[in-house]
Amino acid sequence: MNTRKTYTVEEATKRMERYCTYQERCHKEVNQKLYEMRMIPQARDQIIHHLLQHNFLNETRFAQAFARGKFRAKKWGKQRIVNELKIREISKFNIQIALKEIPDSEYYKTFEELAEKRMDQLISEKDLQKKRKKLADYLFYRGWESDLVYGKVKEI
CATH class of the missing domain: 1.10.10 (Arc Repressor Mutant, subunit A)
Incomplete structure (x- = not known):
């Protein structure tokens, strides 16, 4: 026997309004949530349209x-x-x-702080090449641009 709850379009709409009010959501997350609630495609489209119209989803x-x-x-x-x-x-x-939400000055300041913090953590690494690689890997993983990363690595 299937015990999963089913929702009317109204119930699902109210639930999704709360979901979107709690924190900003993207279309993909909302669509996925509606899919998990087992809403049919027409109902999903209708609910997403409602959320867009009433500015719950932007x-x-x-x-x-x-x-x-x-x-x-x-x-x-x-x-x-x-x-x-x-x-x-x-x-x-x-x-x-x-x-554009990220001011350039704050961006570069954060990069420098992050790189310095990582350098302090690598103080025990004696091999210069390993130290450079570890720093570069860390900064790339975090998504910093290669010109910034390589510039910082050369400073070592």
Whole structure:
């Protein structure tokens, strides 16, 4: 016997309004949630349309909040932010708007702080090549641009 709850379109709409109010969501997340709720495609389209019309769902706002949040909280570089937004099927246009949320001065300051912090952690590494590789790998993983990373690595 199947014990999973079924929802009317109204119930699902109210539930998705709460879901979108809690934090910014992208279309892909909302669509996935509706799919998990076993809503038929027509109902999913209807609910997403309602969320867009009533400003519960806004891709530009999502992209901006995502970029700000990941940069400030996780210290991600622009490359990683762009890749993660692409995975969420955010348009190039909205990705460009989102990247404007990160002031250049704050971006470079954060990069320097992150690189210095990692260098302090690698103080025990005696092999210069290994130290450079570890620093570069760390910064690339975080999504920082190669020109910044290689510039920093050369300083060692």
